[in-house]
């Protein structure tokens with residue numbers, strides 16, 4: 355039987371995944387507005403992926419015979435200095451999500467809830483991939499700088515990333 359504390363944390367994480375989807379959807383709108391069509395496409399796809407992460411929590415909570423509660427979702431950031439700022443924000447966000455997932459893992463272990471511990475392993479791996487992906491995009495932007503043809507090419511490349519299959523861009 356899941357403890358109240360662990361259930362509350364799982365529910366909170368479900369809401370955070372919802373928030374993540376909005377974070378990327380909003381970033382996608384900013385990129386589109388600024389003419390970074392590749393990044394806009396990538397971020398839009400990523401927002402859909404975050405909804406998938408949310409649904410996994412939504413389903414798991416129901417599988418263990420509890421009730422998921424969709425709480426208020428924080429407003430995402432909508433103003434960015436430049437494309438680098440977008441991906442810096444994304445990378446930072448993923449690091450926060452990773453530490454939240456690790457806290458959940460720790461809690462499930464301390465409560466000897468091995469079913470939940472097992473469920474969370476998917477997220478541990480997913481977070482490793484997401485941090486790698488965003489770091490890799492950021493590295494490319496840093497490499498070419500914020501002006502000219504280089505940034506245009508990187509934006510196109512970002513647009514070609516198949517999120518799930520690639521952990522980094524070459």
Ligand code: OFO
Nearest residue numbers: 374404407451484
């Ligand atoms: Fe759900 O992984 Fe990003 O936030």
